[in-house]
Amino acid sequence: MxxxxxxxxxxxxxxxxxxxxxxxxxxxxxxxxxxxxxxxxxxxxxxxxxxxLMPGVVDTHCHLGVAYPYEEDMRTETAQAARGGITTIFLYIRNKLGSYLPFYDERRALGEANACIDFGFHFGIQMEDHIREIPQIVEHTGVQSFKLYFGYEPDNPIGIVPANDGWVYATMMQVRNLPKGVVSVHCENTEIARWIKQQVYATGRQDLGAYTESRPSFCEVETIKRMIFLAERTGCSLQLVHTSVGAGPDLAAEARAKGLDVTVETCPHYLTRTCYDEDLDMTAKISPPLRDEEQKEWLWRGVLAGKVNSIGSDHVPFLPKKAEDLWTEFPGVVSFPWELPLLITHGVINRGMSLKDLVRINSYGPCRRFGFYPRKGSLEPGxxxxxxxxxxxxxxxxxxxxxxxxxxxxxxxxxxxxxxxxxxxxxxxxxxxxxxxxxxxxxxxxxxxxx
Ligand SMILES: [Zn+2]
Incomplete structure (x- = not known):
């Protein structure tokens, strides 16, 4: 041969x-x-x-086609991913205009015409019709992964339609019996954050720390607990995306010990940056926000203890940020080319993480979560x-x-x-x-x- x-x-x-x-x-x-x-x-x-030599990185969290045209992002950003050793990306993608069926056909075709690596989708629930459409979505698109968003006020600058508990419950009831079904949730208590923000806003502060302090870590912890409760009630699999708080991996590990299927993703930025880093300004606004040193090290303890299942970049290319106003600045940064070097430097070299654990959170874990193991994330023949x-x-x-x-x-x-x-x-x-x-x-x- x-x-x-x-x-x-x-x-x-x-x-x-x-x-x-x-x-x-x-x-x-x-x-x-x-x-x-x-x-x-x-x-x-x-x-x-x-x-x-390792399995390619599988980054199951990015947003493309948000600021630049989708077909352009599918070229430039998949190339950035390839530079970072990433071989499959999954897009959390939203359609506020209607059905996901024609939307999927178009996005898949434009993606396949431009992308230089493989890709897949999770769909955002942006209206009640999306929940009712789930059986047809599964049949027509194969997508069995759905996301709900808390933490965004109705007038948020990216136009995300926020969820409520009823939407989460109804989505989980649709998804719980799908073979690869999983519900991802952006966990932050919208109403508490909105209340605290009014107080911080009134101070006139424009530093990055002010944004973080306007939506403290307990807002995220509260929603994580509420989502785990709903996952237990419905028997649905739950992925806690872009977890920025150290308590997240602990809470998920407790839930898993009780037999629930709850997994945790965190991002390179929460493991390597804080909102008080002196070189960062409002352009480093991310949702959820960068936290402090204590949360960063607590997250690392969760990673090193095997409580974190996957690393997702939350890569989102916005147009150059204006740096004019902290409160209306778009939240999000790009990370594809540095995701792997960041984890190697700060995890393997600085904290003694094993290479096999690096592969576990970069490739095996995300593929297991979304039903793509062993086709992806493995070195097995076939x-x-x-x-x-x-x-x-x-x-x-x-x-x-x-x-x-x-x-x-x-x-x-x-x-x-x-x-x-x-x-x-x-x-x-x-x-x-x-x-x-x-x-x-x-x-x-x-x-x-x-x-
Ligand atoms: Zn995201």
Missing amino acids: QADLVIRNAHVVDHTGEFHGGVAVVGGKIVMTGKDSTLPSAKRTIDAEGRS TDADLVLVDLDEEREVVHEGHGTCIYEGMMLKGWPVLTVSNGRVVFENGEVDDSSYGKGSCVTRPDGEA
């Missing part, structure tokens, strides 16, 4: 362990993972020179050949050249992706994304999709 691609002489890592060897690929699938001596010859053989080769010794400064706001510029990070493979195609190497890869990514949330 001659393979299409072999990567050999690598430190191979998955969520179960590590060994020296490599991977062979035929027709976009992994056909062998093993010692160098067992690997076949190939049309192209890459000598990894001892660098670390699975999609989505890979990243990482140089753990490469150290350089973050430089941002793409769309959106980066809150890491100038930060020194160690452990960078040097090669990214999507379905057996090399999409990123020698610092460049291969121009011929645009339009070769495909939608993985589809009605005929196998896990």
Whole structure:
């Protein structure tokens, strides 16, 4: 047998362990993972020179087509993802205008015409008709993952339609019996935050800390508890997205100990930045907000104790921010290219996290959560050949050249992706994304999709 691609002489890592060897690929699938001596010859053989080979990062949380046209984001941002060793992204996407059925057809086609890596969707519940439409959505689109938003006031600058408890309950009742069904919730108590904001707003403060103090961590903790209660009542799976509070992983672990299916995602920014960092201003506004040092270290304890299931970037490219008013500034930053180096530097190098745990929260965990394991997030034969080769010794400064706001510029990070493979195609190497890869990514949330 001659393979299409072999990567050999690598430190191979998955969520179960590590060994020296490599991977062979035929027709976009992994056909062998093993010692160098067992690997076949190939049309192209890459000598990894001892660098670390892992399943590609699966980032199940981003927002594309919000400020820039969707088709443009699906080119520029999937390229940014490929640079960061990310091989599949999932978009939390919203349609305020009506049904998700034609919306999905259009977004899938535009995505497949532009993306250079695979992608999938979660749909936001933005009106009661969306809840009633869930059975048809599942049949027509294959999407079984739905999101509800708290923490946004009705006049919020991004136009998100906030949920209420009735919407959550009704959605959970529709989703609870789906084979891959899961409800994601943005947890922040909207009404308490609105009340406290009036007091902080009146002080005239414009610093980033004022935004954080206007929606304290207990607002998030309260809604997490309420959502876990509803998940228990309905028997529905719950994903706590972009968790910024240290109590989140603890509460989810307690719920899991009681037999509930509650998982936690956190983001690189909550693990590496605080609202009081001196180089950050209102352009680092994110929803939920960056917290303080104590919450950041508490979150890390949850990560290192295995209580966090996945890392999502919440990558959202806005037009250059105005930096004029804290309260009307758009919330959100971009992270795709630095997600992996941030976790390696701050987790593996600074805090002793194992590489297999890195793979667990970057690839295995998110794929398990949304029903895509082992097709994605695995190095087993027969699975999609989505890979990243990482140089753990490469150290350089973050430089941002793409769309959106980066809150890491100038930060020194160690452990960078040097090669990214999507379905057996090399999409990123020698610092460049291969121009011929645009339009070769495909939608993985589809009605005929196998896990
Ligand atoms: Zn988000």
